[in-house]
Amino acid sequence: MILFFKEIYLTAFIIFFRFRGSAWSPEWNAGKSVSVLAFIEEAFLLGIVSWLEVLAGERFVPHLPKGAIAIAFVALCATNHYLLVIRGYGIRFEQEFTRFKKTKKYLLVTSCIAIIVAVITFSIYSISVFHRFFHIVPKS
Numbered sequence: 001m002i003l004f005f006k007e008i009y010l011t012a013f014i015i016f017f018r019f020r021g022s023a024w025s026p027e028w029n030a031g032k033s034v035s036v037l038a039f040i041e042e043a044f045l046l047g048i049v050s051w052l053e054v055l056a057g058e059r060f061v062p063h064l065p066k067g068a069i070a071i072a073f074v075a076l077c078a079t080n081h082y083l084l085v086i087r088g089y090g091i092r093f094e095q096e097f098t099r100f101k102k103t104k105k106y107l108l109v110t111s112c113i114a115i116i117v118a119v120i121t122f123s124i125y126s127i128s129v130f131h132r133f134f135h136i137v138p139k140s
Helices: 001-017 025-056 067-085 089-097 102-131
Strands: none
Touching: 001 025, 001 067, 001 089, 001 102, 025 067, 025 089, 025 102, 067 089
16 A cells, blocks of 8 residues: 555646656756655645644644745755655656556556545645634635
8 A cells, every 4th residue: 555655646746747847957847846746745735734723622733834845845855855865765766757557557547636636625625614713714
């Protein structure tokens, strides 16, 4: 099961790496992919924090400053870049991916997209529940 999620993570890198890949250099494609992955991971973490506060019934992270969110995003980008580009896990998997059978490619890409949609939906729903629970009215 862990291997499957590892392959899903690496497939996400490949999807964003190859998206409009001919328009940019490989370095830009890697950076683009790493950034999108960090954005998705950060959205998931914010959703988890929202649910932890709702379940606890109190806000233990009173207000996340935009700077803290930016620092977390940069840290996730750096971690993803190290693992996927510098250590080469993502680049090697991109080369291996072309040799996979069509059914395995389809399974990985479909699963990856489903998980990304689920994470984004979870994050949006979590933040809306958080706002309702703590009676937060967004500024207009």
